Amino acid sequence: MTTTSPSAGRRPGDAAADPARVVVDIRDVHKNYGLVEVLKGVDLQVHVGEVTVVLGPSGSGKSTLLRCINHLEKVKRGTVTIDGELIGYRRVGDRLHELREREVLRQRTHIGFVFQNFNLFPHLTVEENLVEAPVSALGVPRTRAQERAGRLLERVGLRDKATAYPGQLSGGQQQRIAIARALALEPKVLLFDEPTSALDPELVGEVLDVIKDLARAGTTMIVVTHEIGFAREVADTVVFMDDGRIVEQGTPADVLDSPRHERTRTFLSKVL
Amino acid sequence: MTTTTDGEASLAPPDSGAERSGPLKIVPVRHPGRWVAVAIALVLVAQLVHALVTNPGLEWATFRQYFFDPSVLHGVWLTIELTFYAAVAGFAGGMVLAFMRLSPNPLLRVTAYAYVWVVRSVPLLVQVLFWFNISYLYSRLSIGVPFGPEFFSFSTTHLVSSVSAAVIALSVNEAAFASEIVRAGVLSVSHGQLEAAAALGIPRRRQLMRIVLPQAMRTIAPNAANQLISLFKNTSIVSVMAIMELFYTVQVIYGRTSRIVPMLLVATVWYVLLTTLLTIFQYYVERRFAKGTTRVLPPTPVERVRLAIRDLRAAAADEGTPR
Numbered sequence: 063m064t065t066t067s068p069s070a071g072r073r074p075g076d077a078a079a080d081p082a083r084v085v086v087d088i089r090d091v092h093k094n095y096g097l098v099e100v101l102k103g104v105d106l107q108v109h110v111g112e113v114t115v116v117l118g119p120s121g122s123g124k125s126t127l128l129r130c131i132n133h134l135e136k137v138k139r140g141t142v143t144i145d146g147e148l149i150g151y152r153r154v155g156d157r158l159h160e161l162r163e164r165e166v167l168r169q170r171t172h173i174g175f176v177f178q179n180f181n182l183f184p185h186l187t188v189e190e191n192l193v194e195a196p197v198s199a200l201g202v203p204r205t206r207a208q209e210r211a212g213r214l215l216e217r218v219g220l221r222d223k224a225t226a227y228p229g230q231l232s233g234g235q236q237q238r239i240a241i242a243r244a245l246a247l248e249p250k251v252l253l254f255d256e257p258t259s260a261l262d263p264e265l266v267g268e269v270l271d272v273i274k275d276l277a278r279a280g281t282t283m284i285v286v287t288h289e290i291g292f293a294r295e296v297a298d299t300v301v302f303m304d305d306g307r308i309v310e311q312g313t314p315a316d317v318l319d320s321p322r323h324e325r326t327r328t329f330l331s332k333v334l
Numbered sequence: 335m336t337t338t339t340d341g342e343a344s345l346a347p348p349d350s351g352a353e354r355s356g357p358l359k360i361v362p363v364r365h366p367g368r369w370v371a372v373a374i375a376l377v378l379v380a381q382l383v384h385a386l387v388t389n390p391g392l393e394w395a396t397f398r399q400y401f402f403d404p405s406v407l408h409g410v411w412l413t414i415e416l417t418f419y420a421a422v423a424g425f426a427g428g429m430v431l432a433f434m435r436l437s438p439n440p441l442l443r444v445t446a447y448a449y450v451w452v453v454r455s456v457p458l459l460v461q462v463l464f465w466f467n468i469s470y471l472y473s474r475l476s477i478g479v480p481f482g483p484e485f486f487s488f489s490t491t492h493l494v495s496s497v498s499a500a501v502i503a504l505s506v507n508e509a510a511f512a513s514e515i516v517r518a519g520v521l522s523v524s525h526g527q528l529e530a531a532a533a534l535g536i537p538r539r540r541q542l543m544r545i546v547l548p549q550a551m552r553t554i555a556p557n558a559a560n561q562l563i564s565l566f567k568n569t570s571i572v573s574v575m576a577i578m579e580l581f582y583t584v585q586v587i588y589g590r591t592s593r594i595v596p597m598l599l600v601a602t603v604w605y606v607l608l609t610t611l612l613t614i615f616q617y618y619v620e621r622r623f624a625k626g627t628t629r630v631l632p633p634t635p636v637e638r639v640r641l642a643i644r645d646l647r648a649a650a651a652d653e654g655t656p657r
Contacts, residue, residue: 132533163538171535181530185548185626194544195534227626247534 082109083145085251085282086131091140093126093306100126102306103140108251108299111280115293115314118303119329124286127303128253131284132173133166144172145250171199174244174252178259180236182228188215188239189224192246200247207246214242218272234265238272245276252276254285290333294318302326396596400587401603409583410604412497416569416579419501421562424508431513433542436520446513453510458503459571465503466496466575500572508565515557519550551623559616563609570601580604 086108093101100123108114116124129135131142133150141158142149149169151158161169183191192211196202202210215221218238220231228236237257244252254273258266270292277283277296287293293300293314300317302309302325309323321327386392400406434446453461464471476487523546531541573582580601588597617634624631633641 134529134533167532167535167537169535170533173533175530175533177526177530177533179526181526183527183530183545183549185623187626195536198537198540198544199535229626243534 082111084108085110085112085145086284087141087143088127088131089141089143091127091130091142092138093123093130093135094138100306101130101137104303104306104308106301106308106311108282108284110282112282112298113277113296114284114299114301115297116284116286116301116303117288117290117293117317117329118309122303123306124303125255128175128255128284128286131251131253132170132175134175144169147172149173167199171195171247172250174247174249176237176240176244176252176254176257178256180228180233180240180260182236182240182243184228187225187227188220188231191228191239192243195243196246210246211242214245215239217245217275218242219268232265233261234268237261237269241269241272241276251282251284254283254287256286256288258287258289288333290318290330302329304329391595392599393593393596396591396593397599397603400597400600403587405578405583405587406580406600406604409578409580410608412578413566413569413580414608416497416500416504416572416577417562417566420504420508420565420569423501423505424565425512425516425558427505427509428512428514429516431509432516432520435513435517450510450513453507458507458568459574461507462500462503462572462574465499465506468499496575496577500569500575500577504565504569504572507568508561511561512558515554515561516550518557519552519554520546522553523549548623552620552627555616555620555623559612559619563612566608566612567605 084107086106088104088106091101091104092099104123104127106114106127116127118124126135130137131144131149133142136150141151147169148158150161150166152161153159182188183194186194189208189211192214193204193207196207196210197204212221212224215224218241220235220238220242223231223235223239228239231239237260241252241257257273258269261269266289270289273283273285273292274296285292285297297314299311300314301311302317302321302323304325309325310317310321317326318330321330387394431446431449434442435450437443474487476484478484478486527545527549528541531545536545569579570581572579573585576582578586584597584601588594591597621631621634
């Protein structure tokens with residue numbers, strides 16, 4: 063499996079030379095909110111086991127890009143493909159037919175999503191939060207789902223919280239549960255939308271540690287974040303976005319230490 | 335002041351004199367004004383009770399005679415039945431209307447909106463009379479192709495008895511109000527919840543039943559209880575159709591005996607008793623749906639009484655052992 067140290071990581075720039083499978087394939091994605099164009103043609107490929115960290119100022123389209131990947135937002139132009147499967151549409155010749163909601167929901171079970179505000183179900187216990195989707199979306203038997211939930215809770219270090227309600231947990235614990243909940247579907251890729259932005263500074267570390275563990279275990283991930291240190295340590299690829307476009311992408315060393323674009327340089331000088 | 339933190343003996347005020355080993359005793363603030371208010375309130379309540387008990391016009395003997403009269407009990411039962419059927423049908427219809435209002439389909443939205451608009455605009459009494467006279471408007475009901483041939487037809491006078499007309503009228507009215515209550519509840523659930531459910535691929539129906547509705551119930555329950563209680567009392571309106579529910583039964587009795595006030599008291603006490611039951615039911619329903627919202631649920635009244643007794647016992651035991 064891939065290593066986490068950026069120096070030993072793959073060079074995502076030369077994808078052709080890379081034998082690894084492309085899990086997420088984003089091509090020429092455009093997205094509007096009314097008259098505002100938030101994504102102006104984004105292309106991005108993520109290989110299996112790879113961690114891609116997306117950086118950029120607010121309003122640059124990072125979160126929108128993430129939400130387009132699991133079709134929470136419909137794209138205006140372009141395609142998103144997960145492991146060879148076109149998301150949200152069925153292609154017939156030159157036409158894209160919109161999929162029914164039921165089919166989109168099935169596709170989403172392959173794409174784990176972790177929200178900035180956790181969005182745990184507050185009226186369900188931690189275990190019920192983890193069991194709900196595998197049982198109702200995938201038809202996994204409840205006892206199997208519960209066993210799996212136990213293992214996942216172990217993995218995020220919260221085994222003893224199975225019967226707690228989300229409101230009884232700290233923000234960091236809630237986000238770790240949210241990560242476990244996303245993992246419960248055994249997704250092909252995990253998407254993180256600023257997973258630590260809603261947390262107290264002292265709780266950020268425990269969440270990043272869980273994400274680092276996942277990276278070490280070879281989980282394919284796209285992480286939108288403002289944590290530059292995390293990007294440097296964990297990312298195989300760092301992508302810098304501004305104004306709805308990818309300005310530059312490469313290894314953390316390339317993008318963070320010797321950015322080629324002026325825009326990247328000014329952004330990094332402000333956040334570092 | 336510095337005396338509130340225990341264990342910091344060095345900060346104790348200099349005039350406290352003797353050193354103490356244990357924590358300092360906290361003396362709550364006194365509220366003499368409250369005691370005066372309590373005294374005034376007690377006197378007023380005593381006066382009211384006195385006036386009720388001693389006024390001969392209330393005829394408590396007649397009250398006792400008729401309170402458990404079979405015809406009154408029958409009226410109470412019919413009132414409960416009317417409430418039950420209208421509440422079940424009304425809330426079922428209200429739920430459908432609410433989801434029509436929230437649907438992306440504009441025709442469904444407009445239909446539900448128009449229904450709520452019309453029904454809320456017409457006084458319940460007028461609605462009741464309309465349904466009572468339905469056979470005058472439509473003498474036959476038929477099943478068949480719309481605007482085409484009929485397969486079956488029924489005479490409305492046979493199909494719609496006065497009791498079913500009452501249930502229909504109350505249900506139709508209830509559905510309009512219930513739909514707004516359900517809609518308010520659904521809107522109160524944060525959008526992130528639906529988004530999370532969608533991102534997890536949970537099927538649409540399951541999203542509603544498992545994720546949205548249980549959380550919406552927090553908002554729905556108090557309003558629905560209000561609506562249920564007002565429905566329960568609004569059943570008295572159908573007395574205009576000579577249905578032997580509680581209020582009409584009482585009217586018939588005082589029409590015969592001219593004991594108006596004690597008979598009204600009979601009805602009043604029954605209404606209060608049953609409303610009290612509904613209120614207790616509401617309390618426990620709300621507790622049920624409060625799961626996960628607070629760290630620890632507050633004790634129920636029963637638990638509170640038990641705790642108070644335990645505290646009193648402990649205090650008594652404390653008094654008994656001199657320090």
